[in-house]
Amino acid sequence: MSAVSDGPADGSAQRITSVWSARSWSRFILMIVATVFASIVYVNGAHPAWAVALTLGLAALTAVLGVVTRVVPDDRESHWLLAFGALVVLALGLVAWGGPEWAVNVAWATSAAGWSRRKHTKPLILGIGAVTGMLVLAHGADAGQTLILTAFVLLIGMFSAQARRSAELIEELRRTRRELARLAVLEERNRIARDLHDLVGHSLSVVAVKTELARRLLPIDKERTDAELKDIDATVRRALSEVRQAVTSYRQPTLAAELSSAVQAAEAAGIACTVRAPDTWDLPVPVEGLLAWTVREGITNVLRHSGASSCVITVSADPSVSVEVADDGSGAPDGGRPGNGLAGLSERARALGGSLTVGRRDGGGFLLRIEAPKETR
Incomplete structure (x- = not known):
């Protein structure tokens, strides 16, 4: 801090x-x-x-x-x-x-x-x-x-x-x-808590899923088990690197990297993940960071809580920017109570003049959506 x-x-x-x-x-x-x-x-x-x-x-x-x-x-x-x-x-x-x-x-x-x-x-x-x-x-x-x-x-x-x-x-x-000065320190603490949750929470969720998968594969497929353990090692090392970056500076993730990581994490957990996004986008760094954090939080909740068999991540960059993570699982995490990650996303969205939508879908499953203007306030 x-x-x-x-x-x-x-x-x-x-x-x-x-x-x-x-x-x-x-x-x-x-x-x-x-x-x-x-x-x-x-x-x-x-x-x-x-x-x-x-x-x-x-x-x-x-x-x-x-x-x-x-x-x-x-x-x-x-x-x-x-x-x-x-x-x-x-x-x-x-x-x-x-x-x-x-x-x-x-x-x-x-x-x-x-x-x-x-x-x-x-x-x-x-x-x-x-x-x-x-x-x-x-x-x-x-x-x-x-x-x-x-x-x-x-x-x-x-x-x-x-x-x-x-x-x-x-x-x-x-x-x-x-x-x-007191309020600035408080805001800085909240920012660090939010970032650490976003960084470490996602990585630990992936490690937990892959560890459980490796434990099940160990008696029947040692090669696949070895591959999963290597992925766990890579995830832990990436998490360590991200935490170090968060300590030294304000790290802003990229949307493309988070989409790719979300697909890999979902597929490793046996969840079919589809991404619908434009080929290119030119967004302000704070806005792209907000969308990237949303993808990370959304896929983390899918892995942890949903019990889903598939999910869809939809990115829109025109006329306003938005990202939506929808699954076909059992519904809202933690009985519908927003956790620290969702609270952090809501704070980030409000800071950029955007909004957060979260809850059960009409056709079943859970929906997380962030919408924000292209130009930051």
Whole structure:
């Protein structure tokens, strides 16, 4: 079975994750720089020492809460809401207390709101930005300064919301890729099981028939027995070769070879086999493979289950392609329940847009028919 590898795709996802992680850290750095800038501006102002110390302490606490709201999962409702509420109060309080330069510090709150998984984060970001703008105007800032500071606060929040959405999409992509890889492995296993049944099942059926025939001939015809044993040896060697091919690659049988093999196997079992087919056919490889597998499965069921004295294999290539295996035996194998081989044929037929017909014939016996379009889907 071929290994399913998603290494390149994983590498791409990791690169995307690293890019967004770098952007996230760049926003942290930007907000830290903005906080430091606001601190420098405030310290250079005519403020009492106690006010400077209190304001810088609150600014540092705001930055710490901004980091905490990014680390603490927001699905822990009470913890996150407590930290976020304190962050909003502190950030806006600093603007009201310290002046318009502290408006940049409100970006910690809008960034936390944008990164949250909660609904209605955008209205929350817009609300915090609007309050920030009004506080800046209340301190006497002009319209241009107010617009710049408010835009900074809003953009940080919107970029954070975009980063959260991108992170969720990357995680969803990873889950989808893992599921696709699992389904690919499952399909590969089913294909191998189907092929091994088709390859080994037919050969073992021929070996069983010829072994029984050789056992009966041994007391009366040693030359015929020796010929049958040679056929058994050839069949086993061919089966071994086919299994090796199936392991290394997807082996596709040819229709002509399967028709010839079916006639030989049926005649060895004492069943008269007639083939009705056009002299030549030009079919796509998948379609010819489907017909070949059908002949193999059909003659295997005739040998194993039918108890028939004759069978007819009919191949048609115009207007649609079909193959039909009909016998005059006792009816459907296994009491009419489809086995693994028929289930495999049905899967192959559906994959090519074809259909499988199987069941008892009106005149007695069993019928297996596959029909498919000439051009594959």
